[in-house]
Structures are given as C-alpha cells and as structure tokens.
Amino acid sequence: MSMILDKVDYKYSPGTAYEKHALREVSLKIEDGQFIGVIGHTGSGKSTLIQHLNGLMKATSGAIYYNGEDIYDKDYDLRKLRQKVGLVFQYPEHQLFETTIFKDVCFGPKNKGLSQKDAELKAFEALRAVGLPENLWYQSPFELSGGQKRRVAIAGVLAMKPEMLILDEPTAGLDPKGRDEILDQVAKMHREWKMTVILVSHSMEDVANYVERLIVMNRGKVMLDGTPREVFAHYKELEEVGLSAPQVTYLMHELRRKGLSVDVNATTLEEAKDSILKTFGAK
C-alpha cells in the first residue's frame, strides 16, 4: 500500500505565452506511514506536486498509482481518493465558511456521506487532535487568530480520517511558538493515528526536527531525496538553489573546521548537543 508517481510532468497553460513547466518527470514512491518533508524554493513545484497527489491537478503526462490503482483511470473515483488523501492548503481563510467552528469541521465528514451524528463524532475527534480549546468550538471561525484558524483548517481535513495527510506550508506566518505547537501536534497525530504525513515547507529548520525523509524540489525536479541527515550533507548544493541547511549543520561544520571532532551530520539541536558533549567528555 503506497503511492507511486511515475514520470509526472505538468505544464501550466501549455501553448500560450504563460506556459510554465512546473513539474519535470517526477518519479517518487511514498510508503505508508512515512513522515515526509517536501522542501523547495518558491516556484520549485512543490505546491503543484502535492496537488497531484489527491487528483486536484492532472499531470500533462505520466501516471500516479495509489494502492496499486491508476488514479487517472476513467473508472477511478477521485472523490474517494480525496477522502483518503487529505490536503490542507496554506491559507485557512480559503476553506472556513460555516457559522461555527464545529459545523465547519463537520463539512468534510458530511460530504463523505456520514450521518449527522457520525460526522459530529469525527469532528469532535479531529478538533481534539489539533488541540483546539473546547470553549472555542462554537464560535465563528472568523474570530480566531491565525494559528487557531490553521488548526481548524487541519481539523476540517482530519475529520475525514484520511490515510495520508498533506500540509502545505502549515507554519507560514506563525510565530515560533505557534509553529512549534502546530508541528508537535502534527507529529503526535502521525504517531497516534498512524497516518502518512507530508509536510511542505520552505524552512529547513521546520522540518528537520520532525520528518524521517526529505524531498528537495528545484525547478520542477526532485533534486535530493533521503533522510534529513543525507540531504543536509549536501548543504553546499542546497545553498546554490537558494535553500539552506539548518543552522545546526553550519555550527557543526564550523566546529569541525576549528578542530573539534563533532558529528557534522547532526540535524537536530538534540543530536548536536549530544555530539558536542561527547567530544568534550571524551577529552
């Protein structure tokens, strides 16, 4: 059970002055239960890529298979796919419309055909999972702060109980505290609900701490694909395409240059701390 992309190619407005080659023969395999980070500069094709995963965009050429089925097959039900592959867009303002938060979160499960009661149950679970305080549930979603709106938006997709959850820049515009809270919450959902999670971001710091696999996009191509450790080892190449490794990577390289035998491939603050302490302890 997995998702396979086979040479997916996508062009915006083909044949006009606005033509843009957004994806160039992207081939990927996404295993069940993985926690994946997709990183790339603005315009690298990462948003285009994730919209292919739930069939919102149709590849100009190439194929996508979900659980062994071709999603471009005539008989394939894309609505079913979208319930299994939940996509949360960057701006929660684009999806909130109901009078109360609770009703808004019920929208997804109701579209799935669930009864009012079941839908409410799912909404209840989802709002719990994103950690939104219960006293807010019956307020208008338009009165919330940016971070809270984003939680509601995530809950709105989560309530459909997707097998795969894709988050497009879930931390954009949030302060560091709000960012950490959201990402911690997502990591917890990944553990507890056993979902495949794909996190799209342009910040290395964001994803390095959480994901087990990193896909770096550049000009519509997959540039690097591997564990954060493997990817950040190419930090020089990342810089060339306008990205950067986490600050920890730079610190460790600098320490190594100064003569300390630290592990330059540490990607998180924790690992870096351990590695530095170990070098000093060993002395």
Added chain:
Amino acid sequence: MLRDITIGQYYPADSVIHKLDPRTKLFATLLFVISLFTFRNPVGLGLAAVFMASFIWLSKVPFGYMVKGLRAIVVILIITALFNLFLTPGEPLVKFWIFSISQEGFISAGKMAMRLIFLIIGTSVVTLTTTPNALTDGLEKALRPLNAIKIPVHEIAMMMSIALRFIPILVEETDKIMKAQIARGADFESGNLIKKAKNMVPLLVPLFISAFRRANDLALAMEARCYHGGSGRTKMKPLRYQKRDGIAYMIVIVYFGVMIAVGIWL
C-alpha cells in the same frame, strides 16, 4: 477551470497594436463596434472580417485566446439567434408544429450571431493588447472634457482600473477556494439547480470575505499614500500620440467610411 476567463486579461507580446496609444485603440474599437451595425449584406460582413482578421494578425495574440472569450456569451448567442430565427416574420422556409423559420429569420439570426461574435472578439483584442492601467489612463484622458459637466472622470477611471485589476486576483482566489473545498469533499458539479446553488455557499462565503478584506486593505494602502483623487495629480508616463497612432486613426477612419458607404449603397 476558471482560468479560461479572458475578458479583461492582458496578453503580453511585442506588436504594433500593443504599442498603440490606448486612446487610439478605444476610438478604433468604438468605430469598429458602430461599423458592425451599418452593414446589411455579406460584403460589409466580409469587410469587417478582413479588417478584424488583419488587426488580430498584427496583434500577435493567438487566435485561440480570443475565441475562448466567446465561451462566456455562448448562451446569449444561442438565445439571440433562436429569437431571430423563429420570431422574424416572412415567407416560412421550414414549418413544424407552432414554429416556423422564415428566410428572413434565417438571415437575421446569422447576421446577429456574426455581429455578436465580432463584437466580443474585436473588443477583446483591445483588452488583450492593453494593460488595464493603460486602458484606464486612456479612458480618463479621452473623457476629461466631461469634467466640465461635473462627471468625476478620474474616480470612474480609478474604479474601473481597480475592478479590472481585481478580476484575475479574484479568479485565482476562487480557484484556490474551490480546490480547498474539493479537497474536503465538496461537490460543485452534480445535483439539481437548487442543490448546486446550495453547494456554492462554501465557495462564496470565503470569496466574499476575501474580497472585502482586499478592498479594505487597498483603501488603507491608498490612504496611507495620501491618495485624494485626481485633482493636481501628474503622471509618470503621460500619454503622447506617436506617428503610428496617426496612421492607425487614418486606417480606421477610412475603414469606417468604406463601411458606411457599403451600408448605404450596397
């Protein structure tokens, strides 16, 4: 899906038509539109077609782009053609039940349809080759004399340019909202009319909120830059007629004269 709306959209290219003064283009369009209603026979229609084809060719905008603009008026086109077809009195050509099609009806339906198609394509050449800013600049300058009778020309032009500028923004926004809701299982296609209208709520609410927010932001930004209307405002790039504008005026006037002549004598 919604990207197909071409009305009010600029198509960048390097052509003579693009470089013309917007006033020239507005005047030419006006005469072209009037000329469409002067002909009564295929000769006039042919002339208008040749004229239109030549400036489409000069504009370097792909023809398919203009035809796309026609989709918006397909319904109007069909209704107009049907009315003309069935309701024009005359010698019946075909007859069934209570309907009859006369030869006159057949001709006038065809003429009406051609006029509408030419109207849309002809005017879309202007919007496709002129940036919204240039268009409103031209309009403002051309209509300036109306200031004398207390018509707020500048304000109207400003409103127009903002409205035009917002079309692509809101279209894009609609596209994004639709996608966000489709991802949550919303269905904008199936169902009867009432159900369809109901299904639009998740699309319209965020769209309206966003439009109001944008309008508010824009008003604030304009105020922060001390915008106070048109009086005493100068332009960074004032409009000036070039030699090519003179030539264009001449061509258009000659065309118009010929069309009138054809309308009267043929």
